[in-house]
Amino acid sequence: MTPLARHRRFARIWADPPGWRALGAVNHxxxxxxxxxxxxxxxxxxxxxxxxxxxxxxxxxxxxxxxxxxxxxxxxxxxxxxxxxxxxxxxxxxxxxxxxxxxxxxxxxxxxxxxxxxxxxxxxxxxxxxxxxxxxxxxxxxxxxxxxxxxxxxxxxxxxxxxxxxxxxxxxxxxxxxxxxxxxxxxxxxxxxxxxxxxxxxxxxxxxxxxxxxxxxxxxxxxxxxxxxxxxxxxxxxxxxxxxxxxxxxxxxxxxxxxxxxxxxxxxxxxxxxxxxxxxxxxxxxxxxxxxxxxxxxxxxxxxxxxxxxxxxxxxxxxxxxxxxxxxxxxxxxxxxxxxxxxxxxxxxxxxxxxxxxxxxxxxxxxxxxxxxxxxxxxxxxxxxxxxxxxxxxxxxxxxxxxxxxxxxxxxxxxxxxxxxxxxxxxxxxxxxxxxxxxxxxxxxxxxxxxxxxxxxxxxxxxxxxxxxxxxxxxxxxxxxxxxxxxxxxxxxxGRLAPRNPWGAGTLEWAMATPPPTYNIASQPRVQGREPLWDAPGLPADLAGGRGYLAEPRGRLRETLAVSLMSGEPTHVVHLPGPSLLPFCAALATGAAFLAVLFKLYWLVPAGVAAALVLFLVWAWQGGTRSDPEPRDVGGGVSLVSHHASLQAPGWRGTVFALVADATLLAALLFGYAFLWTVAPGWPPPEFLAVGNPLPWLAMACLVASAWLAWRAARPSCAGSPLQASWRLCVSALLSLAAAALLFGYVRTGLPDPTVHAYGAACAALGLYVVIHASTGALIAGFVALRARKGFVSAARRLEPRVAALWQGYCAGAGLVVLLAWYLPVWGIAA
The missing domain is CATH 1.20.210.10 (Cytochrome c oxidase-like, subunit I domain)
Structure with missing residues (x-):
């Protein structure tokens, strides 16, 4: 394939949509x-x-x-x-x-x-x-x-x-x-x-x-x-x-x-x-x-x-x-x-x-x-x-x-x-x-x-x-x-036209045409140092000529390589999604929920949240594949499978990093709880402490069982049987939903009135944090259960059950931490 033909095919694959549909552009x-x-x-x-x-x-x-x-x-x-x-x-x-x-x-x-x-x-x-x-x-x-x-x-x-x-x-x-x-x-x-x-x-x-x-x-x-x-x-x-x-x-x-x-x-x-x-x-x-x-x-x-x-x-x-x-x-x-x-x-x-x-x-x-x-x-x-x-x-x-x-x-x-x-x-x-x-x-x-x-x-x-x-x-x-x-x-x-790499830089962004095409680079190079263009001045011509990785476009697929964390050796091919109006619509729905809070129209908040969740689910449903990917030649004598069969696919790492932010929010909430406990006089008031209510313990038992079932569903032996993985995830979803209902009932009836004292407000905030996450876990587990039943999960393609298991495990851990925070004052005063 000539460089010009390669450019035209890649440009069609990676192009932004025209007109008003440009609202759905996703190119970086x-x-x-x-x-x-x-x-x-x-x-x-x-x-x-x-x-x-x-x-x-x-x-x-x-x-x-x-x-x-x-x-x-x-x-x-x-x-x-x-x-x-x-x-x-x-x-x-x-x-x-x-x-x-x-x-x-x-x-x-x-x-x-x-x-x-x-x-x-x-x-x-x-x-x-x-x-x-x-x-x-x-x-x-x-x-x-x-x-x-x-x-x-x-x-x-x-x-x-x-x-x-x-x-x-x-x-x-x-x-x-x-x-x-x-x-x-x-x-x-x-x-x-x-x-x-x-x-x-x-x-x-x-x-x-x-x-x-x-x-x-x-x-x-x-x-x-x-x-x-x-x-x-x-x-x-x-x-x-x-x-x-x-x-x-x-x-x-x-x-x-x-x-x-x-x-x-x-x-x-x-x-x-x-x-x-x-x-x-x-x-x-x-x-x-x-x-x-x-x-x-x-x-x-x-x-x-x-x-x-x-x-x-x-x-x-x-x-x-x-x-x-x-x-x-x-x-x-x-x-x-x-x-x-x-x-x-x-x-x-x-x-x-x-x-x-x-x-x-x-x-x-x-x-x-x-x-x-x-x-x-x-x-x-x-x-x-x-x-x-x-x-x-x-x-x-x-x-x-x-x-x-x-x-x-x-x-x-x-x-x-x-x-x-x-x-x-x-x-x-x-x-x-x-x-x-x-x-x-x-x-x-x-x-x-x-x-x-x-x-x-x-x-x-x-x-x-x-x-x-x-x-x-x-x-x-x-x-x-x-x-x-x-x-x-x-x-x-x-202004006057700029020559390629007018400053004589050594970094890879100057290896492509200026202004850059939508796909960035006609083929991905193998670099040998920190300044690739200083190490190999002829690299731009080699890449334009297809002398690199992923040089041949395949259908309408948007592809890029993923590499190992430390060595940079290629591990799999990532298939990226194309333009879509879903992000724009999801942001609109999220904004509607925020505006409903701003104008005190709280009855509209669930509608905005529900609309955003539906759009996110539609967005998520469009990914994945129903067949195990086969290795393919990506150039340089290297054969790789797509990310659907990789345990380190983008969805896994993204969930991990999102949970890091989520855990930080919980840590900040626990900091606030501990700070008020330390500095506020008479905190917590002994008469506000709730003792002996079994609801939070039952809820924690449900969360732990839900996490265990989700992890079992993510094992290769179980993921290889989609129906078995599906029912385990369904039960996991039901247990998470039960935990959310039990905790919400405890927040409403078992905790002090949150408007009377900050102790009640802080305890309620901790409880609602777990309620929201358990409800989300139920939604995720139920969604993945349906995906498994529809053929998106196998022993090789078990990324989605692993993501669900990771979320359920985090929910169980967060619930146990919150339970400990609730009962520390009780045990301290009793001692």
């Missing part, structure tokens, strides 16, 4: 670009809100915005920038670039990526719609209680934040599952972990952090919404709650989020720096180690946002030391970048200019971060503009400047055209000078005692000139951003 390039474009729109909205803030603070006693308007603008600026711009933008880059860098044709779960995008878009529209209708939240982007409680924030303003952010966070979790599964399994042959691009390492750690860091905020949002809607007093001191619980849950997410934002940007730096320096990166192994260490340490820093809330001095010392310790892995990466520049021959093109700006701004932000890590200084600077300045130096320096470098670096790849060097330099200097003018002054106003979050200030306290300079700088920066967007818009359409 399309979804990644949608994330990037949408987050750019949200960035512009957040920038306009920032201009309103600086216009208000430019002069003393200003009346440009009143107090309520200012608080809404301030809250939405932080919310949009943190939740709707930073993480989705970086996630969009990862979705677009990773398969290309890994030599794959798509991500592990194309439809899940599409669902993630629609959830992100709809959640963002909820927040923006509230802003334009004057119902935006006004409690700050951190929504501290009790300010965000119904007592002090009546109406739906705070609910908008809780619902919209939670909806958008679902998107982040879905994207993280997809990225982790793709990086660990869908690489090109020969790409072992040691040869994997550094950007993939950064994204792997980041996505893992999302799976662990986001559930505490999702839990906090759910608990606060439940308190506002149903009066369960998780944060009400008078009824055994504590507002500090919200701060702990928020900052368990909030501080790792800083590194979640920084690490992908640092991955872009580690990808661009060798290209611009014309030599491999110094200290590759050290950088990989520092990424992993930074990911771990980031979860031990959240309390340094709470040094002034009255926590014990020993805890302050511990978190202060941890906050300083995290500078070490950051310094390893910084010195590796500097060493690469020192040992190489840097080319000062546009991407390198923004990387230079990053080095200056981020180092300055890191130094002020070390200052704030000292508790005594933190006590003085807390809640002043010094903290605002530090935050922006770290986030803008650590994310925006690398991001702009990445935009210029990969723009020729995405569009096939080069940007303007001259216009790009003007934009850089205006952004760099304007940013430093705006935020350097805030360090000084903060040291002079200016609090953050105030909408006006008197004219006799010495802040006038500094605030005016800060506002002027912010508008200069805005003009620079406008020039940059003009450059991108004009030259993406009318």
């Amino acid at each position: 390039s399309t979804i990644g670009l949608r994330f990037i474009a949408t987050s750019l729109v949200f960035f512009l909205v957040g920038g306009v809100l920032a201009m309103l803030i600086r216009a208000q603070l430019a002069s003393p006693d200003a009346a440009f915005l009143d107090a309520e308007q200012y608080q809404q603008v301030f809250t939405m600026h932080g919310t949009v920038m943190m939740f709707l711009f930073a993480i989705p933008m970086l996630e969009g880059f990862a979705l677009y670039l990773l398969p290309k860098m890994l030599g794959a044709r798509d991500l592990a779960y194309p439809r899940l990526g599409a669902y993630a995008y629609w959830c992100y878009l709809f959640g963002g529209l909820i927040l923006l719609g509230a802003l334009f209708m004057g119902a935006a939240p006004a409690g700050g982007w951190f929504m501290y209680t009790p300010l965000a409680s119904s007592t002090y924030s009546p109406g739906i303003n705070a609910d908008v934040w809780l619902i919209g952010v939670t909806f958008a966070e679902i998107s982040a979790i879905c994207g993280a599952v997809e990225l982790v599964a793709t990086i660990l399994s869908q690489r090109t042959p020969g790409m072992s972990l040691a040869r994997m691009p550094l950007f993939a390492w950064y994204v792997l750690v980041t996505a893992s952090m999302i799976l662990i860091g986001f559930p505490p905020l999702i839990l906090g949002s759910i608990l606060l919404e439940v308190e506002r809607a149903f009066d369960w007093p998780f944060f009400d001191v008078a009824r055994g709650g504590d507002p500090l619980l919200w701060q702990h849950l928020f900052w368990m997410f909030g501080h790792p989020e800083v590194y979640i934002i920084f690490l992908p940007a640092a991955g872009m730096i580690s990808t661009m720096m060798p290209t611009m320096a014309r030599r491999p990166l110094v200290g590759h192994e050290w950088i990989v180690g520092s990424i992993v260490v930074m990911g771990f340490l980031s979860f031990g820093l959240w309390v340094h946002h709470m040094f002034t809330v009255g926590i014990p001095h020993l805890a302050q010392a511990f978190f202060s030391a941890a906050s300083m310790l995290v500078t070490l892995p950051t310094a390893v990466q910084l010195f590796a970048w500097l060493g690469t520049l020192w040992a190489g021959r840097p080319v000062w093109r546009l991407p390198m200019l923004y990387l230079g700006g990053f080095l200056f701004v981020f180092v300055a932000g890191g130094l002020t971060g070390v200052m704030l890590a000292f508790a005594p200084f933190n006590w003085q600077a807390h809640d002043t503009h010094f903290v605002v300045a530090h935050l922006h130096y770290v986030l803008v320096g650590g994310m925006v400047f690398p991001l702009l470098a990445a935009v210029y670096y990969w723009m020729p790849h995405a569009t096939g055209r080069m940007p303007s060097e001259q216009l790009g330099k003007w934009a850089f200097w205006m952004i760099f000078i304007g940013f430093n003018m705006a935020f350097w002054m805030m360090h000084l106003t903060g040291l002079l005692g200016m609090p953050r979050r105030i909408e006006t200030y008197p004219g006799d306290v010495g802040w006038n000139g500094l605030n005016l300079l800060s506002s002027i700088g912010s508008f200069v920066m805005a003009v620079g951003v406008a020039l940059l967007l003009l450059d991108l818009f004009v030259h993406a359409r009318a």
